[in-house]
Structure formats: structure tokens, C-alpha cells
Amino acid sequence: MQAFLVSTGIVALAEMGDKTQLLSLVLAARFRRPWPIVAGIFVATIVNHALAGALGAWVTTALGPDVLRWVLGLSFIAMALWMLVPDKLDEGDADAKPRFGVFGATVIAFFLAEMGDKTQVATVMLAARFDSWAPVVMGTTLGMMLANAPVVWFGDRIVRKVPIRVVHAIGAAVFLVLGVLALLPALSSPQ
Structure with a gap:
């Protein structure tokens, strides 16, 4: 349950102001048909995060626990820094053929x-961290839907009212804490 809840919260925060959230807005403005757009976001997210979660689960088997701890800790800290970089919608992201x-x-497009x-990188890291593929994929998918469907x-109306910088700062803090917690055992044990 912890893997599911942490994954949901982290991805929902990471997705705020992300280019895929901007893409959701563009698709809604372009097509004005919310149900097929939300269904498309759901399918794309399930497939994408299932692949990312499988990669994260594989990483846990390929790396030893000490190497994995360092990779995860440093990855979470890098993710905290990345959260502070605002996303912009890339040209052509919404130009999928009608x-x-x-x-x-x-x-x-999604x-x-x-x-x-x-959020895809976060899914890989969370699946590796929790060594729990299904709850992480379900949680990250729910987080994506919570951020994008509205x-x-x-x-x-929502995007203008949500303080994106504050949300990104909170997300960065969560990733930083996870990184430090992952590294603490390695830093505190004598070599």
C-alpha cells in the first residue's frame, strides 16, 4: 500500500505544470471531447508506466543492494533538481494526426x-525503490490521472489557480527526502 500511495502522490505533484499536463490542455482545447481524451491519457499512461515499472523492477535484480541504494539515492536527488526546472510543451507534441x-x-501524442x-523516470525509480511493480504502476497512473483529467x-481555470512553483517545490522536497533516506544507510555505515 505504501508503494501505491507514495507513487500516486509523487507523480501527481511531479505532473503539475509538466509538459504532458500542458499537452492535456492543448488536446482539450483542440478537440473539445473530454471522454476520449481522458481515455487516451489513461491508455498511454498505463502502457508507458508499465514499461517504466518493468525497467525499474529489472534494475533491482541487475544491481546489488549497495549499488542500487546509491543509484536510487542520487537519482531521487537529481529528480528533485529536475522538478525545479519548468516544463514547456515541445513543438509538435499535440500534432498527432487526427x-x-x-x-x-x-x-x-501522450x-x-x-x-x-x-514522471516516467520517477516510475522507474519508484519501481526499483519499492521492488513492487504493480502497486507503483497503479499509483503513478492514478497520479497522472489526478493531475491531467481535471x-x-x-x-x-485550474492551471491559473494552482501555484505551479509551490507544487514543484513541494515535489522537489519530497524527492530530496527520498534521496537522502535512500543514502542514509550507506552514509552512516562504516566502509
């Missing part, structure tokens, strides 16, 4: 935009 329909365009994104329905 011939696939609203749902297909959303799946393709999946591609999520590749290498903060944007599709309520648009920039």
Missing part, C-alpha cells in the same frame, strides 16, 4: 510526450 480520431491522437519525462474538463 486520422486516428481523438482517442488515437491522444494516445500517440505516449510520445511521456517518453523520458519526469485539466481536460476544466482547462486553464
